[in-house]
Amino acid sequence: MRREDQERILTEVQSRVVAQRVEQAAAGGPPLEEVLAESVYHERRRLRDEKDSKTKRVDTEFWDDVQRRLGRAGEREQQSLLRKIVLHYGREVVGNFDERVYRATTRALPPALGVLLNAVSPKRLVTQLPGGLPRLDDALVIQGEVEHLRRLHELGTVILTPTHGSNLDSIVAGYAIYRMGLPPFIYGAGLNLFTNPVLGFFMHNLGAYTVDRRKSDPVYKDVLKDYATLTLEYGYDNLFFPGGTRSRSGAIERKLKLGLLGGGLSAYVDNLRRGSPNPKVFIVPATLSMQLVLEAETLADDFLREVGKSRYIITDDEFSKPLKVWEFMARLFSLDSKIYVTVSRGLDPFGNPVDDDGESLDPHGRRIDTSRYVLVDGQPAHHAQRDAEYTRELGERIGETFLKDNVIQSTHVTARAVFSLLRRHNPQVGLVRLIRVGGGHEDLELREVHRETARLLHELRGLAARGGIRLAPLVQAGEPEEVVSDGLRHFAIFHRTAAATRRGDRIFPTDRTLLFYYQNRLEGYRLDRGLGTTPVLTADHRALGVAA
């Protein structure tokens, strides 16, 4: 982002947040004094639990000052304090994006993601290099509506909304954007991704701004939302993960965070009100698919241990260990494993598909004047309830698209086959018990696994032919034996315990949690219908928003 735009945006964020809060107070909402007191309360509580650091001391001093001034503040001073708080939050949020650093960084990337990964642990680089930098460039397969995405970028402002399973997704998505010849997208990344100062520097300069999920102050959330909306209004493409957090269950996310999605519609309305020449905002879903997920063990364990109360913020997982990241990438690529980034057809903020000219289409392909959706007494205007409903529908369309463009790989199929057989052989054992403790019937005949895989492949290929899913080449055309063999090979290369292991002519589900996690990639396609088993993830799991 250009530095002058950054300053202007911060100034506008201040104006908007203050204006919104003053308006709410005038309409009977919480008075400014209460809003400020709440900010102080939330932040002091957060800081109380933080380890001592320079940042903590600076923040504490800031909030002490706010609290002191709040005691004597009249209306004008309260507004001034609110501006100060918004600016304080805003400065933390924005990156120090430098175009020159971006160009330098991405020029270095083609030889390897290793340059970035090297930044993760410079000390280890020399001593523990595993004989060659991982070549992300070779492993990355970017497919789908790439040309369409490029067109939409020229016609308006794009919000790319990928699926989210790993913290590596930020890097993969950022690099895919570069590979597609697009300028960097603005995106919010969790603060934990910036704890390594060198990585943090790169993250900022690849377009990321920080999102501190530990902050519960509603004013902070206003700042994030208005900042994201304003970047869109200024024509900066955005990326964010509508699932909000990494999928804990391994399933494709269906319950999406609608707050930031609504920013697209908000920006569109504001663009119309201002008479912007390019008012359109496009939402482009994308799916990311890897054979293995770096943090699978931690995420799946978290899902099972506290279903419904899973930790939203996990900072002490595999991603926080630089060598683990390195090892993961190197081993994945050693098997010629592919990372699929599949770009879907674009949508407008109302969930309508858009054509290559950026025109929204109705179900019969007729062009729609979308400005009519947001008229109030003939003029474009915000309307909270109406806009929330439009955004909800957009969320549903994105969820449907995720399922359709999800790429299934051999690990997902193998896990599904083995796990389905486990459930069928242990019908009296509840799901969580089966995963945690196992059933009476544990190991499986290899032939039986092959047969089940064949059945699954037949069903998946039929679904793919109808456009309901995507399959990696081996899953699309390989023999069941090849698919299982490839799946087992991948399971063996990275996790502490392989999800499943072959010994002779038997398959042992050696880590049922991982099996459960990887087979969940096939949730949502009603593949259980013919089996007499119920879907693994219940509606409750999905409703709990545990990234299911």
Place this chain on the structure above:
Amino acid sequence: MTTARTGARRARETEGALKTVSILGAGQLGRAVAEILAAGGSEVRMWSRRSTSRRAVGKRFPQLVLADSVAAACEAADLVIFAVPASALREVARAYGETATGDQIVLHATHGVGEGFVLPHQVLREETCVRKIGALGGPLQAREIAAGRPLAAVLASRFDETWQVVQALVAGLRVRIYPSRDVVGVEVAGAISNVTALAVGMADQLELGDTARGVLLTRGLVEAGRLGQALGADPSTFAGLAGVGDLIPRRITTTQRAHAVGGALAQGQALDEILAATKGEVEGVATAAEAVRLAERLGLELPLIQAVDMVLHGEADARQALEDVLQLDLDLSRGLVPAGR
């Protein structure tokens, strides 16, 4: 002296609530709604497929603007009301879709379903770009409206604007609109009420008595609720105006027709003969078949609806089928009563 109507018109003029309303369909319900809205001061346009209907309406309501095409009726309209049977909904919606705009609000009073148990709001979404869709449910008593008696209806929509516009249009009139968010529930309740009416028609013809009538009405409501919940409806909708409130009066034009058809079936007449002799659509017939197919896909038990469907297709004797249904346990825990209550 200022009449109530004049006062209401002035109130709406002040609020800026005067709207252009298009009514698609000139049957009893369409005409009744046109009369209400015209009395309220709105500009009302009407379209009907049949020119004879248009002429008849034109004579009766000279203040209406009669349109000879859907596009002409709906151009620049603020509100479009579909008063057509389920069998015509898709065709009319597709025609409307040619000129529909995203700021228009669409209401429908269709108490039936399309092929594959596609609900009316889904048909409208599949054929147009419109989002602000409202489903009218409850005792839409066309004859009572025509007689100037009070009207109450449920208006289900996911958009507040829909209720607000309709409330403003009928302000000062003897019309009470109850808002709901449960579009699916209101539509399923309305559709299945026509199937229940067939069953009640059979029971009355067979003189099974008031108790049997009560049981069948209740079972119809329970099965509607069961089906509705499977599609995501709120169970409490079926205990409200769209469900119970619709069954109690039981004199909607369409359900009178359904009641008569049920009676004819119980007398042993063949369905195609009955339909040939019946003026107007009998939506319960198609709805029963679609509901049975959906129930099979979802694994639901809908014994009354299945019995009605079998009688309609000559696969069961009306008396035996209803007696069998009346013998069943009335499990209210799934369907009408929300879980946990």
